[in-house]
Amino acid sequence: MRRLAVALLAAASLAACESREVQKDLRLVNVHTGWYDSGIVEGGLNKLVPSISLELENVSERDIASVQINAVFRRVGEEEVSWGDHFVRAIDSSGLRAGSATTPIVLRSSFGYTGSQARIQMLQNKEFVDAKVEIFGRHGRRTWAKMGEYQIERQLLTD
Numbered sequence: 717m718r719r720l721a722v723a724l725l726a727a728a729s730l731a732a733c734e735s736r737e738v739q740k741d742l743r744l745v746n747v748h749t750g751w752y753d754s755g756i757v758e759g760g761l762n763k764l765v766p767s768i769s770l771e772l773e774n775v776s777e778r779d780i781a782s783v784q785i786n787a788v789f790r791r792v793g794e795e796e797v798s799w800g801d802h803f804v805r806a807i808d809s810s811g812l813r814a815g816s817a818t819t820p821i822v823l824r825s826s827f828g829y830t831g832s833q834a835r836i837q838m839l840q841n842k843e844f845v846d847a848k849v850e851i852f853g854r855h856g857r858r859t860w861a862k863m864g865e866y867q868i869e870r871q872l873l874t875d
Contacts (some may be wrong), residue, residue, distance in 0.1 A: 735856030738783055741776040744851060744864045745817060750873040752824055753835055762835050765828030766799070766847040766868040772806055773817040781811030785853045786860065787823035789868075792846045799847060800825030806853070823849070839870045846870065 752767035766789050774780055785806045789799045802823040812818060825847075831838045838844065847868040852860040 735858040736776075736780055737858065737861065738780075738853035738855050739861040739863050741774065741778075741780055741855075742783065742853065742863070743773045743775050744770050745773045746771045746820065747864070747866060749849065749866050749868045750871040751828070751835075751839060751868065752873045754828065757830055759830075761830040761832055762838065763828055763830045764835060764838055764872075765825050766849060767822065767824040767873055768849050768851070768866060768868070769820050769822045770851070771817045771820055772812070772853075774812045774814050777814050779811045779813050780855065781807055781809050783807035783812075783853060783855050785821070785823075785851060785863070787825075788850045788852065789825040789827070790848055790850070792848060792867075800827040802826075823851075835872055839872065844870075 747768065747770045749768045751764040754763040754765050757763045768787060783806050786801055786803045788801045790797065791799050802825065804821060804823065806818060806821055829838055833841065849866050849868060850862060851864045853863045854860050
């Protein structure tokens with residue numbers, strides 16, 4: 717009986733230390749992108765920042781916990797330069813059941829465009845450069861894995 721208890725404890729310890737491949741165990745679903753109205757900033761200028769809303773769906777057969785994601789924003793054509801990032805703990809230690817999805821996760825860059833024009837006119841400005849976002853995930857000690865890449869749509873978001 718004692719050996720069985722020790723074996724079960726050892727198995728539980730190994731499972732707790734396991735690092736999962738988030739790009740295989742999780743899928744990005746209900747993805748929406750756009751330009752978030754960040755309000756009026758210094759100098760009375762309107763500010764728009766790239767934004768993405770998504771959910772993580774657990775497509776594995778086991779619960780998963782403690783997952784981090786990072787959104788890296790870039791202007792199109794500037795592949796080497798980050799235009800801001802947003803890091804969150806997407807799934808906390810209570811975990812996400814197999815087959816379930818998280819509530820929506822909203823990620824925004826702190827960088828964006830400012831201007832005196834109306835927000836919708838800012839999106840139509842000939843100097844406007846589109847943006848994209850790459851989503852990376854990590855569980856445990858694994859390195860960051862790319863989970864998806866999305867073009868930021870030229871639409872105004874207010875929430």
